[in-house]
Amino acid sequence: MQVMTTICSHSFDDYLRMVESFHGHVAPGMVLGGFMVALALRHLPAGELLDALCETPKCLPDAIQLLTPCTVGNGWLRVVNLGRFAMTLYEKRSGEGVRVSVDPSRMEPWPEIRDWFLKLVPKEAQDRRLLLEQIREAGSGLCGVRPVRLLADFLTVRRRGSLAICPECRESYPADDGVTCLGCQGGAPYRTDGPPRQ
């Protein structure tokens, strides 16, 4: 029997197409992530201005970026890598929201999900088709939901002060970073490899 499924008003298949287009491939974490975002939204009043916190850099940030107005570049999504596959949507000013996490204790009926999520079998030994089917059936039933309130410190928007021109690279940078920019202080993870091309 085919399970009728929607994710945030998208049909399941439409969501898979969106995932493929944005994320590059239909990753199981993106599918589970879609259910998580949808679940969080169901527990929040419609029309609120929401920010997002994601506790892993893997997959889940892209589900949030696809299904909410929150992106990394507009600053409404922040990724703090706590190593947990969990996310919070919260009202921008009050910091009140809901956190959705994956609960391993609910995976017993879904061995393929358990083996993938808890990394119990190597990727090559996983049955991808069965895994996606189980995620589709289990959906948000794998997840816990809990009201949370973001700490005031986290909500405070740090307004950066004035900019300076770095005497080494001649680019602009926040003057508060020091007499040169953080890149020229040794933070850049690359070395230049030839003369400028433009």
Next chain:
Amino acid sequence: MQVMTTICSHSFDDYLRMVESFHGHVAPGMVLGGFMVALALRHLPAGELLDALCETPKCLPDAIQLLTPCTVGNGWLRVVNLGRFAMTLYEKRSGEGVRVSVDPSRMEPWPEIRDWFLKLVPKEAQDRRLLLEQIREAGSGLCGVRPVRLLADFLTVRRRGSLAICPECRESYPADDGVTCLGCQGGAPYRTDGPPRQ
């Protein structure tokens, strides 16, 4: 005179629509960022498998996510906040690529861009329409391009080891993080605010 402009095969107006849809509004940084991504791609061989490094969390990551296959969630885009409006696209394995940065010394003919980019006048005093027009005309001419090579350390994919179940939150986390997860070690920027809802 209307300037004919394209950004990575999109017409300028189409790109603005993509920006509005994904980023939420037509931010000047997204428009400049589009020119930067397009410029980087012009300096790289077509068909290479590229990763991206972005040196600011503001706007530029979204231009990269819109115009390349690199996203935060698929791991092909990494944001390292060095406070510079600059980005690098590089071949995944060799780490060879090009870095595109904004060169303040080229802003003299574009006062509206200079005042915005260097934060010389408050947002309310900026002429948004003129600013976007100047960015459209100046385009990638504001930018420097330089070959770079990413450091081996940065390229090394850290494969995370096995997962454990945290004895406090009962969620899975990388066992290497300690006897409890980083969230339960005090890293979570929120407190729970009521009983579970699911």
